[in-house]
Amino acid sequence: MRKEFRDLAPAEEAHDAIASLDLGGGVERVPLREARGRVLAERVDADLDVPGFDxxxxxxxxxxxxxxxxxxxxxxxxxxxxxxxxxxxxxxxxxxxxxxxxxxxxxxxxxxxxxxxxxxxxxxxxxxxxxxxxxxxxxxxxFAGADVAAGERALGPGTRLTPREIGLLSALGADSVPVRARPTVGIISTGDELVRPGGALNSDAGQIYDVNSYTVATGVEEAGGEAVLYDHAGDDYDEMERLLVRAAEECDLVLSSGSTSASAVDVIYRVIEEQGELLLHGVAVKPGKPMLVGRLEGSAYVGLPGYPVSALTIFRTFVAPAVRRAAGVPEPRTATVAGRMATSERYAEGRLRLMPVGLVEGGPEEGDDPLVYPVDKGSGATTSLVEADGIVEMHPDTGYLDAGDAVDVRLFSPDVRAPTLFAVGEDDPALSRLLDGVDRPRFLALGGREGLRRLRNGVPDVAVATGTDDPGFDAVELGAWTREWGLVVPNGNPEGVEGLASLVDRDLRFVNRASASGLRTTLTDALAALAEERGTNRHDLVSAIDGFEAGVRAHESPARKVLAGRADTGLGLRATADRLDLGFVPVGTETVRAFAAPARAEKPSVRALADAIAEGSPFETLSGYDG
Amino acid sequence: MRKEFRDLAPAEEAHDAIASLDLGGGVERVPLREARGRVLAERVDADLDVPGFDxxxxxxxxxxxxxxxxxxxxxxxxxxxxxxxxxxxxxxxxxxxxxxxxxxxxxxxxxxxxxxxxxxxxxxxxxxxxxxxxxxxxxxxxFAGADVAAGERALGPGTRLTPREIGLLSALGADSVPVRARPTVGIISTGDELVRPGGALNSDAGQIYDVNSYTVATGVEEAGGEAVLYDHAGDDYDEMERLLVRAAEECDLVLSSGSTSASAVDVIYRVIEEQGELLLHGVAVKPGKPMLVGRLEGSAYVGLPGYPVSALTIFRTFVAPAVRRAAGVPEPRTATVAGRMATSERYAEGRLRLMPVGLVEGGPEEGDDPLVYPVDKGSGATTSLVEADGIVEMHPDTGYLDAGDAVDVRLFSPDVRAPTLFAVGEDDPALSRLLDGVDRPRFLALGGREGLRRLRNGVPDVAVATGTDDPGFDAVELGAWTREWGLVVPNGNPEGVEGLASLVDRDLRFVNRASASGLRTTLTDALAALAEERGTNRHDLVSAIDGFEAGVRAHESPARKVLAGRADTGLGLRATADRLDLGFVPVGTETVRAFAAPARAEKPSVRALADAIAEGSPFETLSGYDG
Structure with missing residues (x-):
């Protein structure tokens, strides 16, 4: 019984439907001492003279x-x-x-x-x-009343209370003030596979941590609401109904979120349709097609998409403004940034596209608009949350954005600050430490080749790569460091692994890195050299290795599989083996280099990275076998 | 034993002295659910693959x-x-x-x-x-690890936690995160005359509410610190020493503030000098000359000026940046606004002047820089807190700012928003209600004449005045309403006051309004008419009235003096008498008019005021004697 979403409503209708909901917005009195950031619900007139005497x-x-x-x-x-x-x-x-x-x-x-x-x-x-x-x-x-005169209008309704208003209210002797109540927002996470952060995770059973509950709750609080988390429910109709009704009774607005499972969405859809009132289902927005808007038990209801970036995007676009209105909180001034497209982007699906984008400062000149590049890691990636800074709206009739076009980026949060340094390339533990010396860096571990490709295309500031000191185009080398690579083995090296020959000649379960990894290329080159030594070809050697063709993206993952007993040995770095207290069979050292786009080489953040490399601390010591 | 502050230090030295202090800045773990807005103290690397399975x-x-x-x-x-x-x-x-x-x-x-x-x-x-x-x-x-790979650098130290970072940390299963501790800031209010807001006030004993404690505490919290309020101390050395030492032991930074009394400042000065270390006393800044910087019991100490606007100005300029640094909180992006001077301003005292200024949107065009005008209500006015929006720095060698000069206004708080409507003129209870229909209005009750004078000089949007429909210069009348004025008497009118004749002929204690008040002018005109009727002159009549020459600034104050039994009758409006449940002897009605500067007549806020007047609700009904 899967629900097809036909007749998708335009975005404007979704805004209107949410605007038609009652999100609370009552009045409460709070102590003056706790009133910072709150919004006055009523006018406050002075009822005494300040000073009260000459x-x-x-x-x-x-x-x-x-x-x-x-x-x-x-x-x-x-x-x-x-x-x-x-x-x-x-x-x-x-x-x-x-x-x-x-x-x-x-x-x-x-x-x-x-x-x-x-x-x-x-x-x-x-x-x-x-x-x-x-x-x-x-x-x-x-004279009495010369400062504040009794009967004077002191502060109007809707005034946000900052230190100066708190000061005036202090002078009037107010110990509590009538403020707009925070709308309460219940958040229901659906999906049997979700575990609250901090709980024990059973990956074999397909469990993952619940991302949306805390993300959306934080967004609710940022918008001036009060978030209430409800334990996630399965796909059972009766259980879901009980939970939704309870949340609706306790809150002004209920948001469901967290599951990408069509059946859970179906169940919620049925509960709202049968027990409440469904105002809208499906919006012609990418992402957001499965959005639901309705009422239940006199409360408002909005169903968010399941993927974290989609959920936050839809929340920010449609729900947060309504929460702010109910709370009396003004639209944040820092929520939008002007930029220009770093690349061109085509889109023609006839829906409003809320395109996640990253920002990078375009050059050494202050005041230059930042460059804007689309971030599309595919469905469900939580890392997009921090790899994108906000959203660019591409309207259904736009179809195409050219490099250099001016765009407005709506930030995921008014507190989001664009990174000062944007680097792409080979992942490396020394690099992780080096980046600590830079204020707000962003690094995408996509491998050295992809890093150089993107640097050439003009988006990142820096590429990090192994294996070459000449990227083949105009780039500034910022510095280099070496790393020792080899085979990670269990502590004590129980199998007596002795290097690449063991890998080829013995029946070991091996974990390789994914093909984007520079380290995998280094291994492949070393195997080619071994093949030449042996008078055979590389393919014969490679096919003798159990696990060579597959490969994991993360630089620590081979070592972690060894640690978990799922492999006998894995491709890795001495630094990783040391950190995880594993054995290590060194095979070689290689040099990691950071290259900057020439126009960005003088950016303060790029200089900071170059300085951190020059300080030399991350150079790994070279040493022999210690497994 | 009064301390003279010679050899005032330049502002830069005060910044350096405060920067040399240790304001805490440790690390604490907080639950992820409460981590919004906090700042990561350490790098967080992923220690699991996300997802943990294919x-x-x-x-x-x-x-x-x-x-x-x-x-x-x-x-x-x-x-x-x-x-x-x-x-x-x-x-x-x-x-x-x-x-x-x-x-x-x-x-x-x-x-x-x-x-x-x-x-x-x-x-x-x-x-x-x-x-x-x-x-x-x-x-x-x-695939396992395709989203987040174990060992990857997830978030760097210094990252501010917004919804998206909370999302990534959720995906990693973090239930608590290491964040920069909030520096604790103890606030000591000095002055025997201060009463905490909410407490009972004895004006006869010269008590006033403590304004600085809550104002500065709110500023501390805005800057990422945690404020601790200490009960105010008198000027006794031993008591002050005990309090300062206790606060220093309990907090990272101690701020004293609240008293303008030289003796309290002297006592604090001696405690810091004798029990701690005094780094700096007196800064060549207006305001701020009496600023103290030092150490006590291993904690930092800063003494703020006593007057509220001065205290907040010095706090924002010198102390808040240090609190933010200790808390790891970035400088707020919305803290500064570009504007241009509405009037010229001369200043040549050889000190850096931190000039309180108000902002007014300059015209109907969006994007026009706001106009900036100095606010100087004289020492100690708490209302300056809300009548000014921020500070313009006039450097010792500037001396003169011309109308139209570009200036940067540092807002009192990043949440401060400039008013949309700036009106000056006659105070009136109906006007207070009308202004509720405008988003963020600012009204200065300086009387109708001053309102018109300032409107002519081009600063406010609107002037409110009685007694004329022709201000004598180019202005747009936005609308008008009438009000009934007369003599406010105790409920039941025990003295049998019958109008102006009673005032002149009987021995009544009368309370007049101050000379800026349009209502006083109206009374004076009515007395002139009575004098003409009687064939005498106005001065003879006026001199027969006990209390005519003095006058109170606030429109409710005469009525309040009647209510308190301190006067037999006072000049006022029926609306005021009704509100305070007093008797009222009507003398006449007068028209109150709002005039706009022609260039601002189409500002949305000015239109909103005109619309509110046109809706007519505030017109007072005319009725007879009801005392």
Whole structure:
């Protein structure tokens, strides 16, 4: 019973459907101390004068201004001291003619006085006070209500509370303030295979960690809502119905997310259609086709796609604005960045495409628009979450974006900052450490060949590759380091592996790297040399190795398979073997080089990487067999 | 024993002194669910493959690719069904030659299978599966580690955690993450006269609410620190020492703030100098001369000025960047706005001036730089906190800024948004309600005359004034409303006040408005008419009124003095009397008008105000005596 989504609604209809939902938006009182970032629900008028009394603005003497008429340095007025008024105490005196009172900044100007003279213009002599200047009535006095006047409009509804508003509300003595309530958003993760982060994972049973729950919950909180996580449900109708109804009763909005399984989506669809009201199913947006919008138990419901980047994209595009509206939170100013396409991109499926893109600063000039490149790692890759910075909308009738075209990138979050360095190439543990010396680097471990190819095409700043000091096009070598490679074996080398010959001649379960890996190329070259030594050809040697043709993408994976007892030996680096406390049979050393695009060689981040390489710390020591 | 601050240090030295302090910056682990906005303290490498198994990317059938060789619509491959594999369960079958297994998206590709065909390209017939397309090995399979590979660098140190990073960390199964600890910042408010907001205030004893504690605490939290408030201390040396030492022991940084009293500053100065280490006292910055920087008990100490705008300015300029550095939080991107001076400003005191300024959108064109005008309400005004939006730095050698000069405004907070409407003029309760219809208005109640003067000088968008329909220069009238004015009396009108004649002829304690008030002008005109009726002059009448010459700035204050029993009658509006449940003796009605600068008349916010006036709701009803 699989639901086909026909008649996909245009994006505008999805916005309208969500806008028609009631997402809460009540009023609550919160202590002023916890009100930062909240939004006032009502106007606040001052109901007292600030200050509430005539207040001395300086340390000095309170007096009758007319007693100082004509006074100057040469001919000071001489007044009797009637007493002292401290800040925070009620005056116990009245200032009569010819008198004054010592007064502190902030103290009440006592009855009888109409001005204050600052202490610097007076001299105490024989218990009397000489005032060396004439003052006018009101001088150095802040009259009651001069700062905030009772009845004045202090802050309007919708005001976001930043430190300055908290300050004004403090002055008015508010200990709590009426703010817009945060809409509560229930998040239901569906899929039997999902495990909450931190739980034990059984990969053999196909379990994976639940990515969407925390991702979407964080997005909800960023938009001013309060997220409530519900335990994930299976595909059983009754169980799903109970969970959806409970979440709807407890929350203003329910989001389901997490499963890519058509059957779970079908079950939710049926629950909303039969128990609630389905407003929209399927939107002509890529991704987002399976989006659902409806109502259940008086609450709003939106179904998000299952893949993390799709879920976050649809959440940001359609749901977050509605959460912000309900919370009274303004649209973030930093949510959009102008850039220009680094490559051309064709698209003509007749749907609005929300294309995930990465950003890279285009050159050494500050103020240059960043370059924008599409990120498409295929369905379901969680790493796209951090390899893309945001979304470019390609409208159904656009079809084509040319390199250099101006585009607006809607960031995944207003806090997203584009990387300062974009590097592509060979993965390497020393490189991981080197990148720690760069502020916000992005590195895609796609292998050296792909790194050089992309560098030549002008998108990344840097390519990292092994095996060549001449990439064959114009590039600046930033630096190099060596690494020792060989065969990773269990600790103690129980099989007595002795090098490539063992691999070829014995019946060992071997784990190779994937074909993009520079290390695999290095191994292949070494096997070719061995074949020449033996007077045979490489293919004969290679076909004798169990596991040579397959290969894993991750540089640690062969070692981890050895660690797990699933292989006898794997292709790897000494650094990896050491880290995982495995044995290592060295075969050779190779040089890893970083190349920069000439136009970017002076970018501060590229210089920072070059400096980190030059500091030399990551050079691996060369040493013999230690397995 | 008052400390004179000689040899003021330049601003750069103050930055250096604060940068030399240790503000904490340790590492703590927080649950992933609470990690939003935090900053990673260490690099996080993946320690597992994602997915941890070869995973089906679609609903369909797992099979051996070679069994589908040459299959097409006309000649499908027909396979036996070996069983079913659901997501989240371990396969209990092996796919043999000529076999397939039904498989859900996300499920483990079972042993023997090397590809998945999507269900849409298959047909079930008589218990066997027809595959209507050829597939290649690896099709529709996401191999183990293809998303995240074990050993890969996932996130670098210093990464701020937004939804997407939380997503990647979820995929890695992290339930807690090492983040930079928030520096703890103790805030000590000094001054006997200060009362925490929410506490009872004794104005007669000169008490005021403590503004700086909450303002600075909010600023600390915005900068990524954790604020701890300490109860305010008096000026006693021993008590102050105990409090400062306790705060220093408990916090990474201690800020004192709140008192303008020289003696409290002196006491703190002595404690730091005698018990700790004083690095700097006095900075050649306006405001900020009394700033102190030092160490106490191994913690950092900074003394802020007492006045709220000064305290927030010095905090934002000198302290917040250090708190952000310690917390690992990047400088906010929205903290600075480009504008141009609306008026000229002269300054030549040889100190760096941190000039509080307001912003107003300059015209109907979007993208026009906002106008910037100095806000200087004089010392200690808390309302400057919301009447200014930020700071313009005037360097010691600048001396003069001309109208139209480009300036950068550093906002008081990255969340500050400039008002959309800037109005100046006569305060009025109906206007307060009307402004609720405008998004982010700013209104300065400086009286109608001052409003018109400023409108003519080109700064505000709108002036609000009584008594004229012709401001005498080019302005657009946006609308008008009437208000009933008269004498506010106690409920029941115990003195039997009957109008202006009572005021002149009887011995009543009267409260007038200040001279900027349009209402006072209206009263004066009415008294002139009465004098003419009586054949005398206005001055004779005025001098017979006890309290006529003085006057309060706030439009509610006369009524509040009546309410407090401090006056027999006060000048005011029926709306105010009704709101405070007082009696009211009507004298007349007057019209209040809003005028816009012609160039701003089409600003959306100005239109919104005009629309709100046109809706007419605020018109007060005219009615007779109801005291």
């Amino acid at each position: 207040r001395a603005s300086v340390d000095g003497y309170a007096l009758k201004a007319r007693d100082t008429f004509g006074a100057d340095e040469a001919d000071p007025a001489v007044l009797d001291l009637a007493g002292v008024v401290h800040a925070g105490t009620e005056p116990d005196l009245v200032v009569g003619e010819g008198e004054c009172a010592e007064i502190s900044t902030g103290a009440v100007v006592p009855e009888g006085a109409d001005a204050v003279v600052m202490v610097e213009r007076t001299t105490e002599r024989d218990g009397r006070i000489e005032v060396r200047t004439g003052v006018a009535p009101g001088d150095r006095v802040m | 995973r089906a990317s679609v609903d369909g059938y797992a099979l051996k690719a070679r069994d589908t060789f040459g299959a097409d619509e006309a000649d499908p491959a027909v396979l036996d069904l070996a069983g079913v594999v659901h997501a989240g369960t371990e396969p209990d079958l092996v796919v043999g030659e000529g076999e397939c297994a039904e498989i859900s998206t996300g499920a483990v590709v079972p042993e023997g299978a090397d590809a998945v065909v999507m269900v849409e390209r298959t047909t079930e017939r008589d218990g066997r599966i027809e595959v209507r397309t050829g597939v290649a090995p690896g099709d529709r399979v996401m």
